[in-house]
Amino acid sequence: MTYRSTVLLFLLFITSIGSSQNLQELDVLDVFDEKIGEQKIGIFAENKAHCAITVFIDFPKKQNVTISEQLPFTYVVPANTEKQLIMTVTTKKGLKSSFQYGYTFFLGDTKNAAHNDEFVYSLPFEKDTEILLGQGYRGKFSHHNIMALDFNLNKGSNVYAARGGVVAFVKSDSNRGCTNESCRDAANYIIIQHDDGSFGQYVHLKLNGSKVKPGQKVKKGDLIGYSGNTGWSSGPHLHFEVFVPQNNFYMTVPTRFQTGKDTIEYLEEGKAYMAF
Numbered sequence: 265m266t267y268r269s270t271v272l273l274f275l276l277f278i279t280s281i282g283s284s285q286n287l288q289e290l291d292v293l294d295v296f297d298e299k300i301g302e303q304k305i306g307i308f309a310e311n312k313a314h315c316a317i318t319v320f321i322d323f324p325k326k327q328n329v330t331i332s333e334q335l336p337f338t339y340v341v342p343a344n345t346e347k348q349l350i351m352t353v354t355t356k357k358g359l360k361s362s363f364q365y366g367y368t369f370f371l372g373d374t375k376n377a378a379h380n381d382e383f384v385y386s387l388p389f390e391k392d393t394e395i396l397l398g399q400g401y402r403g404k405f406s407h408h409n410i411m412a413l414d415f416n417l418n419k420g421s422n423v424y425a426a427r428g429g430v431v432a433f434v435k436s437d438s439n440r441g442c443t444n445e446s447c448r449d450a451a452n453y454i455i456i457q458h459d460d461g462s463f464g465q466y467v468h469l470k471l472n473g474s475k476v477k478p479g480q481k482v483k484k485g486d487l488i489g490y491s492g493n494t495g496w497s498s499g500p501h502l503h504f505e506v507f508v509p510q511n512n513f514y515m516t517v518p519t520r521f522q523t524g525k526d527t528i529e530y531l532e533e534g535k536a537y538m539a540f
């Protein structure tokens with residue numbers, strides 16, 4: 265029996281639309297095949313991330329094979345999962361079989377993630393300090409298509425969790441930043457998964473500017489890191505966004521903040537806010 269398989273990433277699907285970072289390049293998910301029986305090949309997944317990952321698998325080419333699942337196949341690989349069999353391919357006896365499959369993935373459980381719009385976030389900086397919101401939702405400078413906020417924090421300023429959750433990813437080894445897109449992948453960041461399946465992302469942190477590690481639980485208001493100017497950035501600031509994984513993109517969403525004892529509001533570009 266001979267079979268041929270090739271794993272290919274669905275390049276067309278690979279997009280970071282809706283999120284400021286290219287999350288598809290994170291080295292967190294492996295999908296691979298292994299022979300598991302006389303005429304059976306298993307497709308396995310391994311998830312090294314501290315959050316679930318939804319993988320989408322399809323077979324653009326298949327000849328004389330039976331596939332155990334309906335295609336395209338969607339599967340949620342739980343956080344920290346070693347080698348899990350997710351589907352099988354059976355070749356037809358006596359016939360020359362071949363197949364080719366590809367996959368793409370999104371962080372989180374795309375079917376069950378939904379942002380709780382009622383949640384009240386806290387401003388991610390020092391209490392009793394007034395900070396200008398340099399760029400708001402769909403801002404003209406670099407937020408054209410995303411619901412993200414840029415707080416004009418000085419380099420080294422404390423960054424606090426706007427909402428609690430589990431730290432999913434941390435990048436803090438970059439010391440590079442510049443004003444053009446070539447520095448996009450050089451940004452340090454912390455990504456925290458919330459209990460509704462959405463993620464909060466804190467970007468442009470300084471070198472070694474994370475106080476937290478993947479897998480760690482954090483509460484709203486915990487000190488998580490230090491602001492900086494790494495990545496694609498025109499000056500020191502903290503970029504904050506909340507995104508919800510969808511089947512083909514990361515949807516960023518606006519969030520309400522507590523800005524005073526009795527004030528809860530959506531933030532506006534050009535206004536200064538005091539962390540309460």
Ligand SMILES: [Zn+2]
Pocket residue numbers: 399406407412413414503504
């Ligand atoms: Zn930004």
